[in-house]
Amino acid sequence: MQVLIPIAIVIATIAFMEWVAWASHKYIMHGWGWGWHRDHHEPHDNRFEKNDLYGVVGAAMSISMFMLGSPLVAGDYAWPPATWIGLGILGYGIIYTLVHDGLVHQRYFKYVPKRGYAKRLVQAHKLHHATIGKEGGVSFGFVWPQDPAKLKAELKRQREAGEAVVRESAGA
Ligand SMILES: [Zn+2]
Ligand SMILES: [Zn+2]
Structure with missing residues (x-):
């Protein structure tokens, strides 16, 4: 014990x-x-x-x-x-x-992980790097990734609201 x-x-x-x-x-x-x-x-x-x-x-x-x-x-x-x-x-x-x-x-x-947790982690952190500059952004954790689809939707919202500059390649 x-x-x-x-x-x-x-x-x-x-x-x-x-x-x-x-x-x-x-x-x-x-x-x-x-x-x-x-x-x-x-x-x-x-x-x-x-x-x-x-x-x-x-x-x-x-x-x-x-x-x-x-x-x-x-x-x-x-x-x-x-x-x-x-x-x-x-x-x-x-x-x-x-x-x-x-x-x-x-x-x-x-x-390059093809599936599962590791793939999701890479996707989530790549989306953290989808914004330019310090404003806005998603996925600030490093080990516990959120659903990439939700992160993309949030990036889209931030871009439309003018809260962040989002790279085209982010697919948001
Ligand atoms: Zn990084
Ligand atoms: Zn950062």
Whole structure:
């Protein structure tokens, strides 16, 4: 039984991090944090993007939790569950880099999924890249994709309402 609580904390943290990523992508990265996110939405030949700094922020969050969880670092203030939270944040970071950097943007492997969850995830994130600039947009989560048909309908609505500039290729 003792092992179930840490596992539950790790899984809950991964789920919570998808919400954190969604909210910060929508309200920070497409808001006052656009300066770091912008180059992810523009074509370039660079190996790295300023946007990768958000990954560094995530790593710092994870490391801080490992420090808080460790008596070696935090002494009497150590809070053991923080270790499992740190592991969950790390897990989310690994999933993010596999599905977003890898599967969708093909930064270090090339695989085009034909069906199921992975295909839907790629479609949903491609639709995130269908808008130009920071205004409007859809699909701000990275791991939990919404129905692409619904996302296309929302893009169409945003274009017609003048809330976003949508690329023709989006099929919206
Ligand atoms: Zn974005
Ligand atoms: Zn992307």
